[in-house]
Amino acid sequence: MDAILDNRLYIGNLAAAKSLADHLELGITHVLSVCPEYPSKGPRHLCIPVQDSEYEDLLIHLPRACHFIRTALDAGGKVLVHCVMGISRSVTVVCAFLMETRHMSSINALSYVKKRRPQIHPNYGFIKQLKVFEETGYRPSSTNPIYVSWKRRQAQDVTSYLNAVHDTISIIPDKLYISSEFPDDPTQAQSLLLDMGMTHILTTQSGEISPKLISPASGVQLHHLDAKESRPETLLLSLPNACSYIRDAVSNAGQVLVCSSAEWKAAVIVCAYLMSSRRISPSQATSVLENALPLFNRTRNFSKHLELFAACSYRPTSDHPAVKAYLKEIGGHRPSGSSSSLGMDACTAKAGAAAINAIASEILGGHGIDATAFNKTMASIQQSRGAIISHG
Structure with missing residues (x-):
């Protein structure tokens, strides 16, 4: 009392x-x-x-x-x-x-x-x-x-x-968590952090979580990596920083939430930490992740990042031969991988679009609708979509 x-x-x-x-x-x-x-x-x-x-x-x-x-x-x-x-x-x-x-x-x-x-x-x-x-x-x-x-x-x-709480998944109980959605309501955000006991938040880029959502009185620390969409190697090169941040927080009895709207990116960070802290392989780290997230869809982008992280002995640099080969392989394309629905390659996407156009032409033509105009619109959409198709 x-x-x-x-x-x-x-x-x-x-x-x-x-x-x-x-x-x-x-x-x-x-x-x-x-x-x-x-x-x-x-x-x-x-x-x-x-x-x-x-x-x-x-x-x-x-x-x-x-x-x-x-x-x-x-x-x-x-x-x-x-x-x-x-x-x-x-x-x-x-x-x-x-x-x-x-x-x-x-x-x-x-x-x-x-x-x-x-x-x-x-x-x-x-x-x-x-x-x-x-x-x-x-x-x-x-x-x-x-x-x-x-x-x-x-x-x-x-x-x-409660859905936001449910979707905040424990990878290492009382130490490391992962989420692809963070509440945009301040009361929900602060309650989630309090209910889950979070002390640190790690995001892949600034602006993903507004500092205004986190009460200064909570003492929760927000840290973001500089993983730019325009430079596909930045997430890979940021992994040592991410692992160090998680390690320091956990060693001081903290609880870390790794959050990204692109789930595969948060998953890469979590697995990279597991690999470097436990000295385990990409497949072993992925198994730990999938035990917590059974429906996780690994893209080629996800797997490639872990393979490169291991090949670089957990210290990837832009001049490492494996990283150079990776950048040469992807050329000037921008990998997305932020959604499993974008995990198809360009050929698959084009084939799918062609099939849709053919079916639509048959249906729309029978109703007196301008199928040619429809096909042009679909082609325009497909062209825009092609710019963001994942290589993973």
């Missing part, structure tokens, strides 16, 4: 609430239970029976909870707000009270409480609801348009967040 405000407002867990008789010196007069496990026992005990789930609507109960706390404190009482663990539901209620009475933002309220109870960890759904609580003027109700709008999209928003 921890005092949050003037030794009159406390946060605790279920055990603390059930053992108040052992702590008479605290002078607790009122109890607010934010869980169904401790039903109300009288007018000085309010129970809000919600579960600790991102999908729960705690927001609608916050005005009543704040009123209960304020009335008790105004009468000279002392209040214990608790849930089962004392880290999520109860914290959300106390933060809401601080926001309403002290006009704190949700971020400042959470920071204020965390300084007094370091283990707090409200779930994403409740953190989002604190922001909406402020937006409604601390008066969420079934007639408040802001509340109604939030309620309408709540499930979809929470599902989106």
